[in-house]
Amino acid sequence: MVNKIYSLFILFVVIATVALPLRAEEAKTDSQISQDTVLEEETVSENRWSETLRLKDFTLLPGFLDLKDKVEQYKLATEKDYRQHPSVFSSAIEYGLLLIDLGKIEEARPVWDKAVKDFFSNPTPQIYKSWVDALSGNYKAAKDVCYPVLKEKIDTGINSALWLPQHADCLVELSIIEKYLPEEKDKLEATEVTNEIAKHFAKNPKFATVLITNDLQAGKLESAMKKINNVLEKHPNEYIIITLQGVTELLRGNQEKALSLLEQANAIYPYSPTNHLMRARALLALNRKKESNDLYEEALKIDPSFGVKVKKSVLLAERGYITKIKDIKKDKEKNSKELKETKKQDNNVLQEIN
Numbered sequence: 001m002v003n004k005i006y007s008l009f010i011l012f013v014v015i016a017t018v019a020l021p022l023r024a025e026e027a028k029t030d031s032q033i034s035q036d037t038v039l040e041e042e043t044v045s046e047n048r049w050s051e052t053l054r055l056k057d058f059t060l061l062p063g064f065l066d067l068k069d070k071v072e073q074y075k076l077a078t079e080k081d082y083r084q085h086p087s088v089f090s091s092a093i094e095y096g097l098l099l100i101d102l103g104k105i106e107e108a109r110p111v112w113d114k115a116v117k118d119f120f121s122n123p124t125p126q127i128y129k130s131w132v133d134a135l136s137g138n139y140k141a142a143k144d145v146c147y148p149v150l151k152e153k154i155d156t157g158i159n160s161a162l163w164l165p166q167h168a169d170c171l172v173e174l175s176i177i178e179k180y181l182p183e184e185k186d187k188l189e190a191t192e193v194t195n196e197i198a199k200h201f202a203k204n205p206k207f208a209t210v211l212i213t214n215d216l217q218a219g220k221l222e223s224a225m226k227k228i229n230n231v232l233e234k235h236p237n238e239y240i241i242i243t244l245q246g247v248t249e250l251l252r253g254n255q256e257k258a259l260s261l262l263e264q265a266n267a268i269y270p271y272s273p274t275n276h277l278m279r280a281r282a283l284l285a286l287n288r289k290k291e292s293n294d295l296y297e298e299a300l301k302i303d304p305s306f307g308v309k310v311k312k313s314v315l316l317a318e319r320g321y322i323t324k325i326k327d328i329k330k331d332k333e334k335n336s337k338e339l340k341e342t343k344k345q346d347n348n349v350l351q352e353i354n
Helices: 002-019 024-040 064-084 089-101 105-118 123-135 139-156 165-180 184-198 205-218 221-234 239-252 255-268 273-285 289-302 312-316 326-353
Strands: none
Touching (some): 089 105, 139 165, 165 205, 205 221, 221 239, 239 273
16 A cells, blocks of 8 residues: 555655646746636726735645545655655655645754755755745745746746746745835845746746735736636536635635535645635624534634634634725715815815906
8 A cells, every 4th residue: 555655755756746737838928817807897896805825725735635544654655765765765754745835844844954965066955945935934045945946937038937836836825925024125035036937828827826925915906816717617526716716606605605615625635724714704794603603613623823813703704704995985975075075165265256
């Protein structure tokens, strides 16, 4: 059984390495799709997602989802292999990625520290060590690794560059940690490089998460849904994209439909903190309070940072996850009313003068 699982991993590594590199023609097509979607956008919803995905929403090890109930057995096998061959590249990468996906960050750190030293000429260990840094809150260190890697891809020529799994993971990481970076310069650099690259690969699931999230945060729900559908045509079981589809429906006020989509995504990958939280919100909106509370507690177990700065009542409030812009509209109406009143007074003065 262990040999079969190991063979499965090798197969997925080969598939991922061969399948993910994107050709210039594919990049051009995806870029055109992204641009067309933006051009067709006519209306902007006042309901905007005020958040983003999280690092723990993603898996890194190829084939991890297919392991299912064999995860522990697989961990024992990869750990044994790593202990016997700690300086073999494939053993270190495989074991390190598995530990990250299992949430065992402190166990993963020494594995990646050693891999960075052992394979200093290869950027892959540095990229995944930065993922560990980001999960530990060391966002600046993570940015300092991923930003140069992606910037080099842009400078080389996006359509001619070879894109491997670690590059996609690097882009996802940088797009998520951007808001946590302490300096505005770092935030701006992270945003510019991720947006510039992602727009060329609108159909690639990981790249597309950046574009879709941008749309949801801007209230461009129709544009987001078009991008979602474009990805799902080729990747119908991509749980991250289905989760974002659920978020879109929740922003539209379709709680039942949103809940159905979020449950579909959860069935594929049951450890996404964002999925748990969004389902909790949908359930609360449907007045299923106990179920909502239970899911909220599960989300906190997966990612305790949810409840650090935001109260539970705000996190679960039906509209609490939406950027409120109604007050802005009221201000505009107030200013317009005041302007009309001023013009009326001016006209009265002019009439008296005449």
